[in-house]
Amino acid sequence: MVITGTAGTLALLHTSPVHVPVFDGLRDRHHPGLVLRHLVDEELLVRAREAGPDAVAGAVAAALATAVADGADAVLCTCSTIGGVAERQAGPLGVPVLRVDRPMAAEAARFRRIVVVAALHSTLEPTVALIAEETGPDPSIVSTAVIEGAWERFEAGDRDGYLDAVAAAVDAAPDTDGSVVVLAQASMADAVERMTTRRPVLASPRPGLAAAAGAVAAARAAAAGA
Numbered sequence: 544m545v546i547t548g549t550a551g552t553l554a555l556l557h558t559s560p561v562h563v564p565v566f567d568g569l570r571d572r573h574h575p576g577l578v579l580r581h582l583v584d585e586e587l588l589v590r591a592r593e594a595g596p597d598a599v600a601g602a603v604a605a606a607l608a609t610a611v612a613d614g615a616d617a618v619l620c621t622c623s624t625i626g627g628v629a630e631r632q633a634g635p636l637g638v639p640v641l642r643v644d645r646p647m648a649a650e651a652a653r654f655r656r657i658v659v660v661a662a663l664h665s666t667l668e669p670t671v672a673l674i675a676e677e678t679g680p681d682p683s684i685v686s687t688a689v690i691e692g693a694w695e696r697f698e699a700g701d702r703d704g705y706l707d708a709v710a711a712a713v714d715a716a717p718d719t720d721g722s723v724v725v726l727a728q729a730s731m732a733d734a735v736e737r738m739t740t741r742r743p744v745l746a747s748p749r750p751g752l753a754a755a756a757g758a759v760a761a762a763r764a765a766a767a768g769a
Contacts, residue, residue, distance in 0.1 A: 550574065550575075550576035550577040550578070550756070550759070550760065551577060551578065551617075551759035551760060551762070551763045552577075552578040552579075552580060552614055552615050552616050552759070553577060553578065553579055553580070553615065553617055553618070553619060553756065553759050554579075554580045554581075554607075554610035554613070554615035554617075554618045554619070555579060555581050555582065555618070555619045555620075555621055555755075556584070556587075556603070556607065556610070556618060556619070556620045556622070557583045557584075557621050557622065558583070558584060558585055558587050558588035558621075558622040558624075558625070559583070559588070559622075559730065560583050561697075561702070562581075562583075562621050562729055562730065562748075563581045563583070565729070565732070566579060566621070566752055567579060569748055569749055569752050570752065573749070573753065573756075574753075574756045577756055577759065580610065580613065582606055582609075582610060584602070584606060586602075587599045587602060587603065587606075587625055588622055588624055588625070588665075590602075591624050591625050591628075591665060592624070592663070596624055596627065596628045596665075597628065599625055599628065600628050600632075603628050603629050603632060604632045607629065607632050607636055607640060608636065611636050611637070611638050615638060616638060616758075616759040616762040616763055616766075617638050617639040617640070617641065617755055617758040617762055618636075618638065618640045618641070619640075619641050619643055619751060619755040620640070620641070620642050620643060621643045621729045621748070621751070622643075622729075623642070623643070623644045623669055623670055623728055623747070624663065624665045624669055625669075626642030626643065626644055626645075626669060627642065627669050627672070629642060630642050638762060639758035639759075639761075639762060641751070641754055641755050641758060642673075642751075643729055643747045643748065643751030643752070643755075644670065644673060644729075644747040645673060645677070645751070645754070646747070646750035646751055646753070646754045647725065647745045647747040647750055648670070648674045648676070648677045648725070649677045650745055650750065651674055651677070651683070651723055651725045651745055652677040652678040652679075652683060654721060654722065654723040655683055655722075656684045656685075656686075656719050656721055656722035657674060657683045657684070657685045657686070657722065657723055657724075658685075658686050658687075658688065658716055658722055658723070658724045658725065659671060659674070659685060659686070659687045659688070659725045659727050660690065660709070660712060660713055660716070660726055660727060660731070661687070661688070661689050661690070661727035661728060662689070662690050662693040662694040662697060662708075662730070662731065663694050663727075663728065664689055666727045666728055667687050670725065671685055671687065674725070688712065688716060690708050690709060690712045692708065693705055693709060693712070696708060705730070706733055706737055707734075707737060709726070709734035709737075710734045710737035710738045713726075713734070713738050713740055713744060714738055714739050714740050716740075718740065718741075723743045723745060724740070724743065724744040724745065725745050726744065726745065726746045726747070729746070729747050729748050729751070731746065732746035732747065732749075
């Protein structure tokens, strides 16, 4: 394993370039010294939406293998649609492969009622399945909502319109006692600042990056002791 950077190297697999500054900013604030290498492949999400996440398993495996060959201590997939596919590739690679939304799902599992909000239909099934993994034998009550038209704004580069649509949808959703809102896509995180709801709203980038940084530190410690 190639060891670089004072706090190690994390590769991030994105399906949109908008995630790059978000994770760079989080790294600067919370994980200084961690080296980030961004891999952006928008076609992965396009194909996964058309044919299902498993259709891109080979391409995801190839991208992860390239990241490891380039010296990544761990890899973080920031796309919820293909996150499960990425996780399943970890075995042959020899480094941790994480999906950005798992820590968020683990936090959501503490609540009895969960509202999953997404801008893409393709994100709902993987997110709900992940929450079911985290809740275990005593599942929470999960409801879902897709914000129609929001993704079109995202694809058009209308970031403000996209985030406003996400915030408005969350604010308008029925507020049940003991419920939590899960933002299914990393791109939705900044909408939290535009919401007026008082119930908890969970987003994936910050806890996902924290988990990945921990995985990098553990991998480097193990390599140093080998």
